[in-house]
Amino acid sequence: MQPHPLKLTIKLKGDDINDSDLHSPLNSSKMGNNALNDSAFTGHLESAPQEQIDVTSLEEDHGMEDGDNQYSENAQNQLVVYDPAANGAGEIEAAPYHTGHQSLRFLRYSTSRVLPSVGAFTVQCAHCFKWRLIPTKEKYEEIREHIIEQPFVCETAREWRPEISCDDPADIFQDGSRLWAIDKPNIAQPPPGWQRLLRIRGEGSTKFADVYYVAPSGKRLRSMVEIQKYLDDHPDYIKEGVSMSQFSFQIPRPLQENYVRKRPARFATVHDASRLGMPGSLEPSEVNPIAWAGPDENIELQLGGPGLSTPYMVSPDLKLVNQPVKKKRTRTPSKRRCDGEPVCHLRKVKVEEPHRP
DNA sequence: GCCACCGGTGGC
DNA sequence: GCCACCGGTGGC
Numbered sequence: 352m353q354p355h356p357l358k359l360t361i362k363l364k365g366d367d368i369n370d371s372d373l374h375s376p377l378n379s380s381k382m383g384n385n386a387l388n389d390s391a392f393t394g395h396l397e398s399a400p401q402e403q404i405d406v407t408s409l410e411e412d413h414g415m416e417d418g419d420n421q422y423s424e425n426a427q428n429q430l431v432v433y434d435p436a437a438n439g440a441g442e443i444e445a446a447p448y449h450t451g452h453q454s455l456r457f458l459r460y461s462t463s464r465v466l467p468s469v470g471a472f473t474v475q476c477a478h479c480f481k482w483r484l485i486p487t488k489e490k491y492e493e494i495r496e497h498i499i500e501q502p503f504v505c506e507t508a509r510e511w512r513p514e515i516s517c518d519d520p521a522d523i524f525q526d527g528s529r530l531w532a533i534d535k536p537n538i539a540q541p542p543p544g545w546q547r548l549l550r551i552r553g554e555g556s557t558k559f560a561d562v563y564y565v566a567p568s569g570k571r572l573r574s575m576v577e578i579q580k581y582l583d584d585h586p587d588y589i590k591e592g593v594s595m596s597q598f599s600f601q602i603p604r605p606l607q608e609n610y611v612r613k614r615p616a617r618f619a620t621v622h623d624a625s626r627l628g629m630p631g632s633l634e635p636s637e638v639n640p641i642a643w644a645g646p647d648e649n650i651e652l653q654l655g656g657p658g659l660s661t662p663y664m665v666s667p668d669l670k671l672v673n674q675p676v677k678k679k680r681t682r683t684p685s686k687r688r689c690d691g692e693p694v695c696h697l698r699k700v701k702v703e704e705p706h707r708p
Numbered sequence: 709g710c711c712a713c714c715g716g717t718g719g720c
Numbered sequence: 721g722c723c724a725c726c727g728g729t730g731g732c
Binding site for chain 1: 709710711712713714
């Protein structure tokens with residue numbers, strides 16, 4: 352039995368995606384790789400007025416049929432992530448996966464680079480395997496928290512769609528116009544007043560996404576270490592019942608394998624092998640210098656092929672999203688951490704969002 | 709390969 | 721000056 356994957360979908364500039372997208376592995380065998388028998392979900396954003404538009408466009412533009420669900424035979428949770436700059440204003444309005452303040456900033460960020468954002472949350476029915484859009488992030492988190500013990504079924508959606516049943520067509524299909532990512536099941540809902548933020552990184556990054564927690568005070572926390580320290584420093588939260596078990600920094604995994612750049616082999620590994628006299632080990636000088644010196648540029652060349660002929664995995668919109676990101680940073684070597692010394696600090700982040708009772 | 713963590717820079 | 725984002729390390 353595989354671990355319990357949940358899926359996310361990321362739509363990056365769907366209007367630029369060409370017909371080859373329809374041959375994406377997303378449509379075929381990959382869907383069967385996640386062997387689970389519970390339900391899955393998809394999340395939609397906090398406001399979802401464009402839901403019908405999305406679904407319609409998916410069905411009309413790509414001609415997806417219910418038969419595609421056969422590939423999603425296992426219970427999964429999914430989020431759909433959109434490129435906010437590539438979609439209409441309505442979708443941008445609908446895209447505040449984060450707080451309003453943050454999403455606005457997010458959108459403003461887009462002149463030089465546009466990051467994908469979570470466009471929708473979806474969950475798969477454990478009975479009919481159709482994907483159902485979840486109206487809010489909060490509802491999605493609620494379902495995700497107990498997805499293993501309480502599989503999602505279409506009838507669950509009657510809470511917000513009273514007539515829904517397995518007889519209705521799926522809300523969304525896993526086609527090539529979106530990136531889908533596998534979310535993790537049974538992640539606790541954030542404590543009241545806290546926000547769990549998922550930030551999708553640009554394609555070609557070494558990591559797919561980051562999770563942050565925003566405390567009611569507005570402080571943004573990036574790791575369990577920071578959470579622990581914050582709670583230690585603010586014992587009132589503990590008194591209110593906040594505990595470490597309510598936090599998880601697990602991130603979804605992109606279904607598109609090449610979305611995340613592979614990390615080159617580490618020098619220490621080769622070096623150690625060589626030092627230990629292991630047969631077949633390489634001297635550093637024998638290693639492809641591409642892997643050492645400039646992973647960014649060289650891999651970018653491989654990813655950044657010509658636009659329309661580019662296969663789905665490296666569709667032109669992804670290039671658009673990521674090329675600016677690839678800009679080499681000029682760091683002062685002396686300032687870089689290179690001695691392995693442990694480092695730890697908390698950042699102060701101002702968030703203007705008012706508390707939610 | 710994946711995960712956890714966090715330093716540091718570019719952009720605001 | 722701040723901080724969101726990405727890069728990269730170490731551990732497993």
